[in-house]
Amino acid sequence: MRAHEAGALHAEGYGGPPQWLPHPTDVNALLPQLWPGGARRDEAGHLVVGGVAATRIAEEFGTPAYVVDETDFRRRARAFRDDFGAPFRALGTDLDVYYAGKAFLCTAVARWVADEGLCLDVCSGGELAVAKRAGFPAARVGMHGNNKSSAEIEDALEYGVGRIVVDSFDEIDRVAAIARRLGVRAPVMVRVTVGVEAHTHEYIATAHEDQKFGFSLAGGQASKAVAEILAASDALDLLGLHSHIGSQIFDTAGFEVAAGRLFDLHAQVAADGHVMPEMDLGGGFGIAYTSQNTPMSAGDLGTGLAAIAERTCAAAGVAVPRLSIEPGRAIAGSAGYTLYEVGTVKDVELGGGARRAYVSVDGGMSDNARTALYGADYSCTMAARASDAPPMLSRVVGKHCESGDIVVMDEFLPADVRPGDLIAVPGTGAYCRALSSQYNHVPRPPVVAVRDGEARLIVRRETIEDILALDVD
DSSP, X not given: OOOOTTOGGGSTTOSSOOTTXXXXXXXXXXXXXXXXXXXXXXXXXXXXXXXXXXXXXXXXXXXXXXEEEHHHHHHHHHIIIIIITHHHHHTTOOEEEEEETTSSOOHHHHHHHHXXXXXXXXXXXXXXXXXXXXXXXXXXXXXXOSSOOXXXXXXXXXXXXXXEEEOSHHHHHHHHHHHHHHTOOEEEEEEEEOOOOOSSOGGGOOSSSSSSSSEETTTTHHHHHHHHHHHTTTTEEEEEEEOOOOSSBOSSHHHHHHHHHHHXXXXXXXXXXXXOOEEEEEEOBOOOSSTTOOOOOHHHHHHHHHHHHHHHHHHHTOOOOEEEEEOSHHHHGGGEEEXXXXXXXXXXXXXXXXXXXXXXXXXXXXXXXXXXHHOOOOOXXXXXXXXXXXXXXXXXXXXXXXXXOEEEEEEEEETTOOTTOEEEEESOSSSSSTTOOXXXXXXXXXXXXXXXXXXXXXXXXXXXXXXXXXXXX
16 A cells, blocks of 8 residues: 555545454454564453563553563574574575664664674664664674765774675765775675565665665666776775665565576676675565564575575576675564553444544554554554453554554454553564654653563653753753
8 A cells, every 4th residue: 555645544445444354253362473472461361471461561661662572582583593594504605694773773672683693784873873882793783874974984984894885876985985094995785776676665665776775787887886896996895785675575586586686796796807705685574563464484584595595696607605684674573562551532433334443542653653654554452451342443543643643554442442441552663663753742652671571671761851952942
């Protein structure tokens, strides 16, 4: 569904429940694919994640609140390191897993990523600052971004990052000049626009030709970029090629086409005398936000991509280089949920005898912009009690001054949902805190990590005083 400029209420498909949304036989049931491992209801009907009840989160930290299961996050990180990586190791090549910090990053998360042996991908000076604060090993940090400032490039080179992914000819010149001034040789990769459209929303498909990222393969810019970097070898060390075909991807077909095109260029460069030691196939692996999503496991993804690498390298006549991937959402997304309190409930006639409850919560598009931004679907459940009331078609909406301020477009909630109830929305561990705002001067929620029955703040709640502190009288 394409987002409408006038808001989600005008989008195609607005109206009754979508065909994919099943009428539940048990409105209290938790779909395991949407939640951190071990999520359950206790005897009182409370949602429990990481051994901590949602009611305890509300009492200790208030609502709204982001909750992330540290054990589940670490488990998913290890699955990419071990299960995804195993088929590549069987091919005799190494695999580096770069956690995409843009999904969600704070000091604690950077340390979890380092502990689990992953690398870290950052896209700004701010994200690099988090890595530095966490003491993340510089050689395991990659610097991304389509418009890095001179200050950001200098900061990255002084820190000693393991690679900078260059995105334009201006940037090649900029990185080379700064490297020469600092007396270092900058390790770089070339972001290649391979002309593959992932089957995803147009705003998050990143490898088709008509968009801002990378050097076009079809137009010859990628080959020219490689040549310019090699000509500046006193300042630039060309590690390899990089591709990213989009986000929320559920199969490997797009990767097959992208890898084939990348390895063809890789072979051409090798034939001209420079063997690039690395290649990055990107990330974008999808997660389940609702019952309609069927993501692949990390192991199955690894098996599929390793086979693609083996086939495409053989076809191109080159050895498999050291490969890397960049999962973000696939690690953080399902490890987190957002907890809200219901403020009002409105029963609205849709026509033809159909009705919908508008359930307003104490957050909204300031803590989850994805529904308004590109029509993202979410699920939700009652978090503080079970109910034997019949299911009622509901829409969970926020408190902001936009008709498109929708958290969950379509869901069945118990017909007795009322003010004071707690609502939990799974799958919010990625791109929710990262995309959050202060719209209507609403402070951003805290991030609470749960593990083995313990809960602790890893990002505190923003306050009105924080917001007002930016004003200059």
